[in-house]
Amino acid sequence: MEVDQVEIAENITSMQGVLSEVTTLYQPYIEKLYSDDCLKVLEGLKQIKNFVIGNNKQKTNFIVLGAIPRLVYLIQQDASDVHTKTQCTVILGSLAKGMEANVKSLLDYGVLDVLFFGLNHSDLKFYEACLRCIRTIVTSSDQTGELIFTDVSMTARVLACINKSLCTQECTCEIISHCCKTRQQQDLLFDLDVVENLVPLLLSNMCRVQIKSVHAIAALCYKNPTVCSCLLKTKTSGTPVHEILTNMLSRCQPVSLQLNAARCLTYIYRSGAFNGIDNKVISKKVLPCLVRMCSSTCGINERVVGAKTIAYLIEAETQMQRLALVCEHLPRKLEAYFRHPIVADTQNVDDMRRFKQELGRGNDLLEAVFLAYASLLSNDEDMRKLIASESLVQHLVDGMSNENQDVRIAALQCVLSLSRSVQILRTIFEDLDVSKHVSMIAHAPWYRESTPLNFDDTKAVKEQVAASSVVCNLLLEFSPTKAKLLFRNILYPVKIWCENEKSIHLRRNGVWCLLNVTFQADLKLKMEAMNILGVDLLFSLLTSTDYDIITKTLGVLNNVLTSKEHTDIVMSTLGDTVMQACAIAIESTSLPVPTPPTSLGNRDVASAVHTYALCVLGCVAGGDGATTLRKYWDDNENLMRRLVQFIGSSDTELQTAGVACVNSLCRVDEVGSNDRQQKMRDLGVVEALNKLSDATDGALFNRVKLTQQLFQAKGNL
DSSP, X not given: OHHHHXXXXXXXXXXXXXXXHHHHHHHXXXXXXXXXXXXXXXXXXXXXXXXXXXXXXXXHHHHHXXXXXXXXXXXXXXXXXXXXXXXXXXXXXXXXXXXXXXXXXHHHTTHHXXXXXXXXXXXXXXXXXXXXXXXXXXXXXXXXXXXXXXXXXHHHHHHHTTTSOHHHHHHHHHHHHHHOOSHHXXXXXXXXXXXXXXXXXXXXXXXXXXXXXXXXXXXXXXXXXXXXXXHHHOEETTEEHHHHHHHTTSTTSOHHHHHHHHHHHHHHHHTTTTTTSOTHHIIIIIHHHHHHHTSTXXXXXXXXXXXXXXXXXXXXXXXXXXHHHTSTTHXXXXXXXXXXXXXXXXXXXXXXXXXXXXXXXHHHHHHHHHHXXXXXXXXXXXXXXXXXXXXXXXXXXXXXXXXXXXXXXXXXXXXXXXXXXXXHHHTHHHHTTHHHHHHHHHHHHHHOTTSOOOTTOHHHHHHHHHHHHHHHHHTSTTOTTHHXXXXXXXXXXXXXXXXXXXXXXXXXXXXXXXXXXXXXXXXXXXXXHHHHHHHHHHHHHXXXXXXXXHHHHHHHHHHHHOSHHHHHHHHHHHHHHHHHHHHHXXXXXXXXXXXXXXXXXXXXXXXXXXXXXXXXXXXXXXXXXXXXXXXXXITOHHHHHHHHHHHTSSOHHHHHHHHHHHHHHHHOOSTTHHHHHHXXXXXXXXXXXXXXTTOXXXXXXXXXXXXXXXXXXXXXX
């Protein structure tokens, strides 16, 4: 303990010595800033500027000596001439280019507000210095990007002054590119006429302005149909924007310009706003351009962005995936992403820089290639058989163990695409025990006591959503990994997924997992699934705001009760819970609409949910035990009345489910069956069946005839 205290004391003494030396060397320059002589102040500013530019150590030294508050004071003073203010702003901009702590110090002293105020000045040089410093601060990290939107009037001012000079054009485009991350930010900029300000820059005589403007437009139109539609309708110098972007795809253009133009056209195409425009531009120009960017001869950034953009372009279209497969040897180019960087020539500066970038961005390459494979293999089984290999899956297994969360998520998404293949599930996945690594990710948040899952952490939830999606497929009845996952207690995270109310996707996947677990399962597994649900969780799921969660929960009950020999056993212990669950589904008055609503066709939500509930009740009615029927049907006249209402509805599927339920109730040949049939007659079941005797739907017509025959066997209609 005494030794530690001695070391601490020595360190403090050493630090004091260093600080004293720094103060002695540089304090005179700070003191010049406090002089009443303007020329002396200007001299001190120039000396400090020369010290800090390109030297992180000197930046820190002057921050420690208190340079920032004095610089801010000088900018705010009316007595300071514009040249002095400009020099102060240049120094602040240089300080911002140092370490992250430097930016924090600047923000703590309110530098950003001062710079925003400086944008109102009429002097161009001072305005440019303020804008450059703002750009440096807001682009220093993802967290500082939102700062540009703290004062909307200043954001509008920046956009309005975009054409003051080449410097303002470049800086404004860079600010938009980095800071525009969310739909709200896109819409805010759109309302400030950002499209009208940016589009003319596409025809700038300066190539770097073109590149930065296209990059900014790409950030604006990503997943934003409103901006995309506006771009398609916009012209500059009489030329439509999409034609200008198409011309930028030419191989004679700079690589960055090609890449960002391809991104813009990809985002416009995926937004659905491309209607009426020749889609051959996408398949014959945009896709080949993006594939070229994946070549090992391109820079790291081009390869990363190119692969990610391809993944986004083709993920929703099977035909586009097939085109990508045969486009300029894409699979071969993607394989190169896994290769280790080639050792650099120490005598070649550019080669050394390339080697350093490849080493530093290895995880970015992995994430990009996994996403590209995920989209490429998401639909077509023949393509999976052609590309999937033990080598690729081994890379995915390694990816799922990567420390980088983005890499793990991308690897899981690729595993999800491959898990749709029965052949791969039964061969490569089994050989490499993929389910083990998926299970580890699924369990990880609850086995790491120091870092439990924070459901407000977007990335952590996204990882669990990806893992739960894979687990859904691995738990399919024909999957050989189902037993392994159950052995590894996968139902524990499944329960937590179902309980989560913050992420609809995670909760929906949890219910899907239970749906697959209970399909054609043995009684023990079904009862385990029901115990996981419990009364509170079951009712919570059935009152969810998500249509799929409600219907799939009813599907779980249907699976549990499907087998006749299991029905009576389950109902003997959980009968009240099952019947209450069906009552909740039947009596609900405000049911959520599915996404997309078109999945229902012409049906209304209530009829669809009621159909699922009737399927469950049909299983209860189809049980072998008379006790179950007496308790839950014969003594429930309200339920029978609802059944008659459903048979008389205008929804064919609901009618079919209702008739099937009546059919099951009539088939039971035991004491009390005559009384049950008579009660149904009294409630109008026979009349309802007669009205359906000329049904045009084949399945409904056949069920009605069979059910009518059962009533006829007991007496005339």
